[in-house]
Amino acid sequence: xxxxxxxxxxxxxxxxxxxxxxxxxxxxxxxxxxxxxxxxxxxxxxxxxxxxxxxxxxxxxxxxxxxxxxxxxxxxxxxxxxxxxxxxxxxxxxxxxxxxxxxxxxxxxxxxxxxxxxxxxxxxxxxxxxxxxxxxxxxxxxxxxxxxxxxxxxxxxxxxxxxxxxxxxxxxxxxxxxxxxxxxxxxxxxxxxxxxxxxxxxxxxxxxxxxxxxxxxxxxxxxxxxxxxxxxxxxxxxxxxxxxxxxxxxxxxxxxxxxxxxxxxxxxxxxxxxxxxxxxxxxxxxxxxxxxxxxxxxxxxxxxxxxxxxxxxxxxxxxxxxxxxxxxxxxxxxxxxxxxxxxxxxxxxxxxxxxxxxxxxxxxxxxxxxxxxxx
Numbered sequence: 001x002x003x004x005x006x007x008x009x010x011x012x013x014x015x016x017x018x019x020x021x022x023x024x025x026x027x028x029x030x031x032x033x034x035x036x037x038x039x040x041x042x043x044x045x046x047x048x049x050x051x052x053x054x055x056x057x058x059x060x061x062x063x064x065x066x067x068x069x070x071x072x073x074x075x076x077x078x079x080x081x082x083x084x085x086x087x088x089x090x091x092x093x094x095x096x097x098x099x100x101x102x103x104x105x106x107x108x109x110x111x112x113x114x115x116x117x118x119x120x121x122x123x124x125x126x127x128x129x130x131x132x133x134x135x136x137x138x139x140x141x142x143x144x145x146x147x148x149x150x151x152x153x154x155x156x157x158x159x160x161x162x163x164x165x166x167x168x169x170x171x172x173x174x175x176x177x178x179x180x181x182x183x184x185x186x187x188x189x190x191x192x193x194x195x196x197x198x199x200x201x202x203x204x205x206x207x208x209x210x211x212x213x214x215x216x217x218x219x220x221x222x223x224x225x226x227x228x229x230x231x232x233x234x235x236x237x238x239x240x241x242x243x244x245x246x247x248x249x250x251x252x253x254x255x256x257x258x259x260x261x262x263x264x265x266x267x268x269x270x271x272x273x274x275x276x277x278x279x280x281x282x283x284x285x286x287x288x289x290x291x292x293x294x295x296x297x298x299x300x301x302x303x304x305x306x307x308x309x310x311x312x313x314x315x316x317x318x319x320x321x322x323x324x325x326x327x328x329x330x331x332x333x334x335x336x337x338x339x340x341x342x343x344x345x346x347x348x349x350x351x352x353x354x355x356x357x358x359x360x361x362x363x364x365x366x367x368x369x370x371x372x373x374x375x
Contacts, residue, residue: 001088001356002035004114006104008095009046010038010071011059013245015192015222016046017276018121020245022093023066024171024345025352030068032349039083042073049222050242058244065174065246080104087114089356091144094120098134105139115356118160119144121168123265125153132159141359144352147273148297164355167299168276169343170283174246177285177336181253186215186322188255188286189237190248190277193224197264203231204311205261205291209318211235220251252284256328257321259314260290260305272296278305279343282335287328289317299343303334 005026013019030036040047050059063071074083080103084090090108092101101118108116118140124131137143142162145151151163189206193199210217211234219232220243229239243251252258258281266273271294278300281288288305291314306321308314321328 002086003029003037003089003091004084004087005036005038006090006092006096006100007038007040008093009044010040010069011062012044012047012050012055013058014046014050014053014055014242016095017245018093018095018168019046020171020175020276020280021121021168021345021348023062023069023245024169024173025349026069027066027171027173028345028349029352030066031346032353035070036068037070037072037083039072039074039078042075053222053242055242055244058247061244061246080107084112084114087112090114090116091119092116092140094118094122094124094132094135098136102136105136107139108141109139115359116140117142117144117355119166120150120154121146123263123270125150125157126269127265129157133157135159142355144355147270149270149272162359165297166348166351166355167273167297167343168279169345169348170279170339171345172283172339175249175280175283177332178249178253181250183254183256184216185218185255186213186257187217187318188251188258189217189219189261190221190243190251190258190280191219191261191275192221193228194263198261199228201261201264201291205308205314206259207231207235207237208311209315210237212315213319215318215322218251218255248280249284252281252286255286257287257289257318259318260288260293262291262293267293272299274299279339281305282343283339285332285336287321287331288335289314289321300338301334303331304338305331305335 007022009016026036092104118137137160142164143154143160144166145154145163146168148165151165154160154163187210218238218240220240222242232239260278262275290305290307306317308317
């Protein structure tokens with residue numbers, strides 16, 4: 001198949017955690033023998049911010065790390081007729097402009113032969129539903145939602161007639177253990193501070209445990225206010241700034257544990273949807289302790305990570321993991337096993353091909369597939 005993918009950003013991962021999975025499943029589609037072309041706007045906010053922070057080299061790395069993927073940047077004069085010529089599958093990620101989404105949808109509605117899917121990997125359906133409601137998805141063949149609860153929202157609100165649960169996963173070609181790297185930190189956290197929607201949780205589950213346990217710790221990410229930087233530095237946490245996604249495996253390898261602090265919308269309204277950091281941490285072989293989060297879809301069996309109900313339990317669990325090397329090693333192995341068996345980008349690429357085949361053959365909604373199944 002000729003697969004044409006429209007992303008807000010492929011070469012840049014600045015404040016764009018989706019880049020890991022978007023790149024990974026594109027890699028696997030190509031490995032399975034399909035032609036893959038990715039379009040990204042030349043002036044996308046992720047790309048421009050990466051350039052401002054000196055990320056030119058990190059973006060240039062992507063062509064080398066993803067050989068065979070045809071990356072094309074476009075401006076306001078994108079020739080859609082040419083971009084969609086002879087396409088078999090077109091996927092439009094939700095961080096594209098409403099106008100582009102509508103234009104592509106109209107071409108499908110007017111008889112274009114490609115299968116057209118809309119891909120949602122965010123919490124805007126519950127945190128900013130008006131933004132999603134403006135998208136014209138009438139011409140789309142279906143929605144790829146990165147959690148069952150999100151799939152149900154699309155159907156309930158009438159935004160789509162057909163939607164599929166399609167979780168993110170680990171690109172194990174890049175995200176895997178690096179045992180040769182020395183572990184110099186007790187704890188690492190990779191994530192953006194954001195707009196204050198989880199400041200209290202970050203203090204409870206990251207900052208305070210590090211300070212009270214006197215751990216050696218590093219944090220990476222963007223959108224840290226001066227107040228946030230003062231807070232983490234006062235706790236003895238080193239701030240490493242923006243960490244390009246493909247550098248994360250080496251960063252994880254340099255620490256003995258990590259934590260997962262999900263954003264509020266995922267905890268309150270979107271149970272069953274982990275952040276990409278969970279997949280990354282397990283794939284890279286680092287034990288993980290999570291703040292409260294409901295694994296409503298059973299993605300990760302017991303023993304693959306630890307949960308902490310509050311800051312005090314986070315502190316106790318981190319101390320236990322750092323002191324008990326056998327427990328830490330067992331957790332790592334369990335996490336690696338579940339990633340390899342259920343949650344790689346190859347699994348998701350094969351699931352995607354099954355979804356496309358079902359749409360073409362039956363024209364009817366597909367029964368929800370098991371998230372870890374290989375098509």
